[in-house]
Amino acid sequence: MSKTTVRFRVDLGSHGSVGPGKIALLERIDESGSLSQAARDLRMSYRRAWNLLDSLNESFKQPVAVTTTGGQHGGGAILTQFGHTLIRSYRSFDSAIQAHADRHFRALVPYVRKSNVPQKRAPVVRLNARPR
Numbered sequence: 342m343s344k345t346t347v348r349f350r351v352d353l354g355s356h357g358s359v360g361p362g363k364i365a366l367l368e369r370i371d372e373s374g375s376l377s378q379a380a381r382d383l384r385m386s387y388r389r390a391w392n393l394l395d396s397l398n399e400s401f402k403q404p405v406a407v408t409t410t411g412g413q414h415g416g417g418a419i420l421t422q423f424g425h426t427l428i429r430s431y432r433s434f435d436s437a438i439q440a441h442a443d444r445h446f447r448a449l450v451p452y453v454r455k456s457n458v459p460q461k462r463a464p465v466v467r468l469n470a471r472p473r
Contacts, residue, residue: 357400
């Protein structure tokens with residue numbers, strides 16, 4: 342049986358957005374203590390990771406992570422308390438949405454066309470949550 346999955350991005354007006362890619366980057370920074378390692382783990386360029394992190398830091402009045410440049414002991418990146426709060430809030434909302442989508446679309450799953458090609462992930466329902 343297939344499972345319905347919702348992937349969403351929260352737009353913060355004209356100031357930016359938070360979605361699964363940025364949250365995954367923050368989680369990897371938290372685990373590795375390194376922006377470059379987080380980028381490698383997510384198979385993205387360092388420049389892209391830096392731009393995503395910079396975008397997040399510019400979207401809020403306080404930073405989500407702070408970085409230090411290399412040197413004798415190398416550089417690093419650590420999440421701020423606000424960064425941890427952002428991840429918890431996003432993941433909590435994600436869990437609620439996944440549960441709601443599962444209940445709402447469960448009756449339709451048996452009607453999904455079966456494919457001969459194995460899927461790498463569950464069918465996706467796209468949702469763009471914007472403040473009004």
